[in-house]
Amino acid sequence: MSAWSERKLIEKISKGSKGKQPGVLLSIGDDCCELATGSSSLISTDTLVESVHFDLTFHPPYSLGRKSIAVNLSDIAAMGGVPRFVLLSLCLPEDLKQEWINQWLEGAFSMLGEFDCSLVGGDTVKGRQLVLGITVLGEALPCGAVYRSGASEGDTIWVSGILGAAGAGLALLNHEKKHSGSVDFSSYRSLCAAHLDPTPQVFLGQELARSGYVTAMQDISDGLATDLAHLCRASGVRAEIESDAFPMTRETSAAADFLGVEVEDLLLRAGEDYQLVFTVQAGAEKKFIAFMEQQKQQLTRVGIITAGNGVFLQKQSGTTEISFQGYEH
Amino acid sequence: MSAWSERKLIEKISKGSKGKQPGVLLSIGDDCCELATGSSSLISTDTLVESVHFDLTFHPPYSLGRKSIAVNLSDIAAMGGVPRFVLLSLCLPEDLKQEWINQWLEGAFSMLGEFDCSLVGGDTVKGRQLVLGITVLGEALPCGAVYRSGASEGDTIWVSGILGAAGAGLALLNHEKKHSGSVDFSSYRSLCAAHLDPTPQVFLGQELARSGYVTAMQDISDGLATDLAHLCRASGVRAEIESDAFPMTRETSAAADFLGVEVEDLLLRAGEDYQLVFTVQAGAEKKFIAFMEQQKQQLTRVGIITAGNGVFLQKQSGTTEISFQGYEH
Numbered sequence: 001m002s003a004w005s006e007r008k009l010i011e012k013i014s015k016g017s018k019g020k021q022p023g024v025l026l027s028i029g030d031d032c033c034e035l036a037t038g039s040s041s042l043i044s045t046d047t048l049v050e051s052v053h054f055d056l057t058f059h060p061p062y063s064l065g066r067k068s069i070a071v072n073l074s075d076i077a078a079m080g081g082v083p084r085f086v087l088l089s090l091c092l093p094e095d096l097k098q099e100w101i102n103q104w105l106e107g108a109f110s111m112l113g114e115f116d117c118s119l120v121g122g123d124t125v126k127g128r129q130l131v132l133g134i135t136v137l138g139e140a141l142p143c144g145a146v147y148r149s150g151a152s153e154g155d156t157i158w159v160s161g162i163l164g165a166a167g168a169g170l171a172l173l174n175h176e177k178k179h180s181g182s183v184d185f186s187s188y189r190s191l192c193a194a195h196l197d198p199t200p201q202v203f204l205g206q207e208l209a210r211s212g213y214v215t216a217m218q219d220i221s222d223g224l225a226t227d228l229a230h231l232c233r234a235s236g237v238r239a240e241i242e243s244d245a246f247p248m249t250r251e252t253s254a255a256a257d258f259l260g261v262e263v264e265d266l267l268l269r270a271g272e273d274y275q276l277v278f279t280v281q282a283g284a285e286k287k288f289i290a291f292m293e294q295q296k297q298q299l300t301r302v303g304i305i306t307a308g309n310g311v312f313l314q315k316q317s318g319t320t321e322i323s324f325q326g327y328e329h
Numbered sequence: 330m331s332a333w334s335e336r337k338l339i340e341k342i343s344k345g346s347k348g349k350q351p352g353v354l355l356s357i358g359d360d361c362c363e364l365a366t367g368s369s370s371l372i373s374t375d376t377l378v379e380s381v382h383f384d385l386t387f388h389p390p391y392s393l394g395r396k397s398i399a400v401n402l403s404d405i406a407a408m409g410g411v412p413r414f415v416l417l418s419l420c421l422p423e424d425l426k427q428e429w430i431n432q433w434l435e436g437a438f439s440m441l442g443e444f445d446c447s448l449v450g451g452d453t454v455k456g457r458q459l460v461l462g463i464t465v466l467g468e469a470l471p472c473g474a475v476y477r478s479g480a481s482e483g484d485t486i487w488v489s490g491i492l493g494a495a496g497a498g499l500a501l502l503n504h505e506k507k508h509s510g511s512v513d514f515s516s517y518r519s520l521c522a523a524h525l526d527p528t529p530q531v532f533l534g535q536e537l538a539r540s541g542y543v544t545a546m547q548d549i550s551d552g553l554a555t556d557l558a559h560l561c562r563a564s565g566v567r568a569e570i571e572s573d574a575f576p577m578t579r580e581t582s583a584a585a586d587f588l589g590v591e592v593e594d595l596l597l598r599a600g601e602d603y604q605l606v607f608t609v610q611a612g613a614e615k616k617f618i619a620f621m622e623q624q625k626q627q628l629t630r631v632g633i634i635t636a637g638n639g640v641f642l643q644k645q646s647g648t649t650e651i652s653f654q655g656y657e658h
Binding site: 025026029030031032033034035036037038039040041042043044045046047048049052053074075076078079081085087088089091120121122123125126127128129131133135137138140145147148149218219234 | 354355358359360361362363364365366367368369370371372373374375376377378381382403404405407408410414416417418420449450451452454455456457458460462464466467469474476477478547548563
């Protein structure tokens with residue numbers, strides 16, 4: 001006997017997928033679901049594994065449910081697309097509590113609701129390890145999806161939001177796990193939230209696509225050093241970024257000091273920021289800034305695209321290659 | 330260090346997804362892939378877990394790769410749809426051999442090739458247990474998808490192919506695992522193949538949809554007793570099926586004798602046949618048979634839809650309810 005009931009779980013999932021579901025022609029309960037799709041669809045799948053991608057000892061199920069959906073929506077955000085439909089594939093250990101699953105689902109539904117996404121399918125199986133597989137289906141805006149491959153020499157490189165917060169939050173949570181009572185979390189609230197409950201930049205991604213000036217884009221999941229390297233490889237270009245330009249908060253540098261780690265590692269290599277890195281067409285910077293003026297999210301120019309390949313970090317001490325130095329899941 | 334390399338794996342997946350890929354606007358290598366979709370899309374996801382859904386001691390990786398895709402294509406077949414795109418979510422233990430993964434992928438690609446499906450995305454993560462998650466995206470024929478919910482009183486109930494072969498094959502393989510050398514596999518080749526390497530009834534499902542006489546359909550994955558019960562519940566009807574009518578082969582009854590199990594359990598409850606169960610519009614039986622004449626696959630009428638609910642088995646000894654007596658994954 002398992003601690004959770006598959007029937008109850010499927011009922012909860014089915015209930016959560018009822019009601020206002022634009023574009024869902026046939027919902028959960030048949031061999032497939034049937035969806036009204038546009039002429040082009042964006043699709044992505046991402047899997048979170050217990051003790052690899054999340055730590056059950058400090059990740060509350062509600063925020064993990066939100067994050068499980070968020071990291072997938074972030075892939076749609078990175079194309080400037082509109083997320084529409086989500087499928088769950090849950091592999092759950094027998095001893096997992098029904099209450100844990102209920103809270104995870106509530107979190108997942110709350111994130112789906114924030115972005116008007118419909119849960120349209122799912123599969124639940126028993127396994128020895130908790131594995132959360134999510135597939136998201138979306139559509140590009142009429143202006144088209146933004147690929148990784150469009151950056152050219154002279155384009156400027158930008159990031160949204162701040163870097164390093166999620167990495168600092170995770171490091172603090174891990175530190176507290178090892179040395180109970182050592183971390184004063186009241187000083188690091190936003191860092192922990194950045195790890196536990198990140199916000200996918202869906203609306204910002206769409207606005208960037210709409211601007212018409214963004215030539216390439218991707219989300220920052222494995223750290224800027226790795227994610228920008230992907231963009232450079234896809235575009236066949238080189239990125240030169242400046243260490244002084246990185247957007248961060250005092251909380252992050254305080255956390256780095258407290259933990260005794262390099263702040264640069266948090267900013268460039270820790271990953272999971274779920275912000276966007278993108279390039280703006282050479283010469284279009286002013287028009288781009290004017291277009292984005294209404295946008296509340298912080299946008300920071302961090303470098304420039306040049307001929308060549310790889311990602312290079314410019315510091316006062318010199319220039320070093322940092323391609324693919326991010327976190328590998 | 331794991332026994333397999335994620336880079337190699339991703340390279341293999343990317344390579345296998347290259348070439349002629351109709352409808353793929355952007356393939357693997359960006360945050361999402363972009364697909365040309367019709368106005369309506371069918372989508373389904375299915376997860377296979379080691380030691381729950383398959384046994385690595387006797388399931389060769391090549392046929393498991395084929396089967397992993399096949400069971401998902403079967404969901405599209407059950408709607409009378411055309412499978413088009415597949416995404417993989419592979420959770421692989423560190424000690425899994427690269428060669429095992431290579432053969433699994435080869436099997437998966439061979440099944441995808443048989444049905445002109447494109448692999449368009451994937452995610453590979455490390456985990457303690459082998460978990461194979463597959464998502465398939467397809468489209469309905471212009472005549473529309475066939476749902477589970479369309480059966481009415483007076484419709485006749487049909488199944489494709491033969492029943493019980495996969496269940497018998499699995500029971501034989503399990504018997505041999507416990508009592509090495511006890512099973513003469515030369516007598517049971519087709520039964521073992523039915524378990525290890527089932528064929529999804531994609532083309533038959535389309536032909537049945539095209540006929541215009543099929544009112545409800547689903548695939549037989551959990552056994553006729555359970556799958557027909559799903560169809561009845563969705564349609565709000567009762568099914569009466571006749572024990573004497575079930576299509577089977579002598580191999581299956583011989584296996585049942587050898588194993589000391591009830592042949593009825595294999596036919597109705599063992600599951601994994603991946604055949605189709607469907608209902609034909611009341612009064613349209615002759616026209617349906619005429620339409621399907623060109624079709625080579627065996628089709629057998631096994632009962633009739635009446636008012637009420639549940640699935641009832643008629644035997645010489647009387648009538649008993651068998652709803653949801655199938656295998657629960």
